[in-house]
Amino acid sequence: MNTAQQLLFNTRAAFKSGITLPVEWRIEQLNRLLDLLNENENALLDALHKDLRKPKLESIETELIVVKNEAINAIKNVQTWSKPTYPSKAFVQMIDSVYILKEPYGVVLVMSAWNYPIQIIFSQLVGIIASGNCAIIKPSELSPVTSELMSKLIPQYLDKECFRVYLGGIPETTVLLKERFDMIMYTGSSMVGKIVMKAAAEHLTPVILELGGKSPVYVHKDSDLKLVAKRVVWGKFLNLGQTCTAPDYILCHNNVVDSLIDELRKTVEEYFGSDPKESPDLARIVNARNFKRIESIMSATPKEKLAVGGETDESALYIVLNAFAESFKYIFFDVLLYFIFGKMTLSTAPTVYKDIQLGDPIMEGEIFGPILPVLAVNGADEAVEIINSQEKPLALYIFAKSDKVGCNVSYLKPPPPFLLSCTSSGGVTVNDVLMHAASHNLPFGGVGNYGFILFFYHYLDIIQHLDSCSPGNSGMGRYHGKYTFDALTHEKPVVYRGQNFESLLSARYPPYSEKNLSM
Ligand code: NAD
16 A cells, blocks of 8 residues: 555544544534644744745734634534434325434545645634544645644644645645545646546545636726725735635726726835835745746736836745755755745735736736736626636626626616626625635635526526636635535435335335326
């Protein structure tokens, strides 16, 4: 057996022992996870700073508090979530007991991204523990300090047999993906999502794919532009644009596009000063490969379109050594690099481009960095056309004072334009950004099919928009709060029938020809 096989064998043995089944055990594990977060807060914040130069407040708000709320919510509710439910009975079940049992799948493989390394893994782990599953956790090799720390802390606090961390890069993950898990929960790029789904298909393993994409912002002409700039600049440049739900591009009404650019410029300066590379409130780009990728998007965009920012700050030596470390794919090279060159920045100033067209290179893929293109549109109708010509996004943001533009869902008589009901996306926040993804009482995930949009277009009788509508690359499945519990739970229907009342039931047996079952 190789290491991956051994790991899975041992974890499955722990699951089969039944240790995860009592709800009291799950609550105890969830409390230990809370202890892990509380007792190691400084170490976790420090690791995030080393990996991504995340500002402390940002890490607390977007990583630690999110997970603590998830854990507290699960501790409070897991008893109720785990109870059988009793649906109403059909006529033929009148003599039976009918209920739905909540059954864990078994061993879940968690494969995660580097951008919110603590929030994503621990939030998913909360749901895994609450639902009685075991897990093998594969953190990202691109956030090596945080990954190493998690690999130390998780076995210190949680059951060592049930929850195991597996460190490694692409070769190690490729080996791991050959094994048969009971569920794969993957967070990362759409490209690797396809690799994961192919590997899962070999064993018909169910998957939850939390992917990315280009999340648009529409700004209507009646908006308070100062407010739009404050909210969009915050959400876009949080973690230096490396957020899956970050606004990717702005579609702004023609009449107000120049004023919006002015407000964006003022707000960037207000938040990060005139020399953003000196700002302690900006994270850094994760590694040299991503830095080069962002630089190449910038060099493919004409200089005259630059409206804000544009400066890059690289350490040539860091780039060379990071590329060397990546070619060897060993985490300790990255860790070593941090300790030698950690103080050096690898950063791009918050940057805004104006006069962008749909066919420009900047509009080709997810930006996932601190660059914000602005496209001028004639109004919400054109914004709908553009949004529906792209992959279904993970998030959509609408800024408008008028309900008719943003959130009119009375689809039986809506006057166009009405962005919310004419587009499909993983989630929507109206007049702010990121907020629908920040709470454990809402499901979070992408949208990978046509179903929803077909339904709405049918009623709205504006079928012409469908011509250009494409399927989603933002993922499938959803989580956060009870939705994670549900995603990781098999709802097993049970009909419990006694051995009496046979005469009542015998009408169903052959030979049928002697029976009159006319209804
Ligand atoms: P990634 O897909 O490169 O890596 C994610 C995981 O896959 C890592 O653990 C990595 O080791 C593994 N991996 C990478 N290449 C692999 C390969 N060839 N074979 C097997 N495993 C491989 O993604 P990333 O760069 O870490 O994250 C960025 C992407 O993730 C962005 O697109 C972003 O939008 C998305 N994201 C989505 C969410 C969400 O919740 N929807 C959250 C965070 C990030």
